[in-house]
Amino acid sequence: MNKNTEIGISAVEGGAAAAKGFVAAGVACGARYEGRRDLGLLFSETAGGTAAFVCTTNVLKAAPLLVTREAVEGGGVVRAVVANSGIANAATGRRGLEDARRMQALAARELGIGADEVAVASTGVIGEHLPMDRIEAGIKSAAADLGPDGKAFAEAILTTDTRTKEAAATAEVGGATVTVGGTAKGSGMIHPNMATMLAFVTTDAAVEEGCLREVLSRATERTFNRVTVDGDTSPNDMVLLLANGAAGNEKITRDSPGYEAFAAALERVMRELAKEIARDGEGATKLVEVVVEGARSEESAARLARSVVGSSLVKAAAHGEDANWGRVLTAMGYSGEGFDPDGVELFFGPVKVFGGGAPAPHDAAEANAALAADEITITARMSEGEASAEAWGCDLTYEYVKINGSYRS
C-alpha cells in the first residue's frame, strides 16, 4: 500500500470497461448453457491505440487463439474482443478455424470496424463445434447492448467459475490520470504459463507498442503465471491488453517518468485478478499464498513457490487444515531448484515449523489454526540469496473431483 501511494496508484471500482472510451456487453445466446450469459463484446470507441497479447504455451492452440494472434501481430490495431463461453472451439480442425474467423467478421460488421481490429476468445469444452447461428444472434444482440458497465461481459466469459473477477486501478502518468481495468475467467485447468484463463485488460493510457508488450509480459510472469489450480494448462488461454490513449497522457515509453506507475497499476490489476482466479479454483474453499524468500533469483523463487502451491498433497493438507510441513519441504525438493534444506525456515502463517534441518518446536494446534483461515500463507525463508516471489493456489477438495468427473456430461 505504501509503495502504491508513493508511486501514485489507487484501486478503483470496475472492470474491463473502467477505462475511458471502453464499452462492453454480455448476453445469453444459448451456445451451450441455458439461461446465462455466454457471449460478450468489449470495444474501444476510440480508434487507434496499441495492443499486446500473451497466449498459451500448449502445443495445442485453439482456433480463436490463432485468429487473435494474427490480428494482434498483423497490420491492424485490435480494439474489440468477441468472446464466448461453454465451447472452447479447440481441436476442431478446419471448421473450427472458419468458425473463429466468422465470429471475428460478424463482430467487426456489427461494430463497423475492420476484422483485423477484433480479437476472438473461446472457453469451455474441447472438441465440439460452435453453433454458429446462435453465436451470430448473440453477437448482434451484444452489439446493440454495449454500455459503460463491464459486469455483463465479465459474466459472459465464465465457465465453472462461481463468480466474476474484475479489478481496476488508476495511476498518475505524464500529467494525466490513467485507468487500468480488467476482467478474467479461470477456475479449472489453471496452471502457470496460461491455463484455461482468459483475461482482458484495458487502459486509456497511451502506450508505445513495444513498451506495452514488455510491461504485459513482465506482469503476466508475476501474476497469472504464478497461479495454479490443477496443473493443467489449456489450449485457449490468453491475456489481451488494449490501450486506447483516451486519457490524453503523453505516450508512455520505457524511458517515461510515468512508466513505473503505469506498470505498477497494471501489475496490481492483474495480481488481483490472478488471486481471484486462485480463490475461485474449482471446488476451492481457501486461497493459498506461498511466499519464497532468500532465493538465488526471482525465477528460482517463483519455481519453488509454484511447486509448493501446485502439490496435491499440500493442497489436500490445506483443505484438511493439517500443518503437514514435510509436504512443503518435499515439494520444494522436487521443484528442480537446488538449495540447502538445512538453510530453510518454514512458516505456516506466523508459526515457525522447521529450521536448521530439523522440526522447529511449535504448538501443532497453533500451526493447524493458521490453516483454518480463508486465506492461508505458507512462507519459506531460504539462505540462497536475496530474491523473493509469491505464488497462489487453492485447496484440493471433494468438490474438485465432482466438478471434473462430470463437467462435460
Place this chain on the structure above:
Amino acid sequence: MNKNTEIGISAVEGGAAAAKGFVAAGVACGARYEGRRDLGLLFSETAGGTAAFVCTTNVLKAAPLLVTREAVEGGGVVRAVVANSGIANAATGRRGLEDARRMQALAARELGIGADEVAVASTGVIGEHLPMDRIEAGIKSAAADLGPDGKAFAEAILTTDTRTKEAAATAEVGGATVTVGGTAKGSGMIHPNMATMLAFVTTDAAVEEGCLREVLSRATERTFNRVTVDGDTSPNDMVLLLANGAAGNEKITRDSPGYEAFAAALERVMRELAKEIARDGEGATKLVEVVVEGARSEESAARLARSVVGSSLVKAAAHGEDANWGRVLTAMGYSGEGFDPDGVELFFGPVKVFGGGAPAPHDAAEANAALAADEITITARMSEGEASAEAWGCDLTYEYVKINGSYRS
C-alpha cells in the same frame, strides 16, 4: 506373453524372498501404527553377491537413504534390508541420521554381519523422530522370525497402501534357472523419478556389478518412473536390487547370452509392481494405462504418456467415466514435447475419438463404456516416429482428498 516365452521367462508366485537364499520377516513394533506390522527384515543367507540402488531425485533426501547409499556405494556388499513404516525419518536433522545408523547397526548385530552390509529404508510421516526403543525391539523380534515367506515383510513396509505388492519371475540364464522376486510399497506421493516408493528386488542370479546397475537403471526408467499418482515425489524413495548368486549361473555380464532374459525377468517383476502401485493409488478405483505410439523417441513417448496419466483433469474424467478426450490432447500439449496435433489419433479402449486434427465420429456411450472398466487404456498414436512407451496411474477420487486431508492427524 509370446515374447516372454521366446526368451524363456515365466511369472511365478512369491515376492522379495522368492529367490534362493533369501529370507524375510515382518513384525509389529508399534512405532506409529497400532496392531499392524511396521518393521521388516530381508536377508540373503548367502554371503557376497552384488547390489544396485536407485534413489529419489528430491533435493531433500531422508536419513535412511543417505545411510543406504553409503552402504551400496561403499566397500561392503549389501545383503540385508531393515525397513520401517509409519515414520519416514526425513527432515529430522542430525538425530535422524544417528537413528538411521543405529537401525543399520542393530540389524547387523542381530544378523551377525557388518553394518556396511545392511540397507535402511523408512516410509511415513516426514519430520518426526523414530521411537528407537520400539524399533530396536522390532528388529530383534524380526531377526528371530526370518523365514522363506516374504508376505510379512511386504506387509511391514505399507503405509496408506490397501494391499501388499509382490511379483516374481524365473528366467533361463547360462544353464541355470534364476529367480527374480520383489515387493514394493507406494500409494501416495507417487510420481515419476521415485516417489514415496520403496521397492526391494532380489535375485539368486550371479550378476556383475556394473551390469546389475545398468539393468536396474533401465528397468526403473521403464517401470517405476512411469507411474504417477499425485505428482509428488518423496525424500525417501528407493529401489534396491540384491543379487546373491545362489542359483549357480555363470556370472551375467553385458555380453552374456543370458543378459537379455535376466533383464526381461527383472523388468517384468518391476512392471508388475509398478502397475500394482498405480492400481493402489490413494483413493484409486481404476488402473489407467496410457500408451503413446509413433513418437520420436522412447523418452519423448514416456514424457507424453506421463503428462496424460498425471493430469488431474484426465484422472477426474477417468473417475467420472467421461471420455473427455480434449483433456488428453491438452495434457500432451503441455508435456513439453513438440508434435503435430493434426497427426495424432486418440483412442479410449478400442474407440477412436480424435484424428486428423478434429473429433472423430464415434458413439459417446461406447467411449464412456471403455472407461467403466477397472483397467482403462488410453492410446495416442502419433506420426512423429517409431518409438512407444507406456505410463500408469489411477483415477482421482473423493477418497484421495479425504486420505490426504487427514493422513497425519
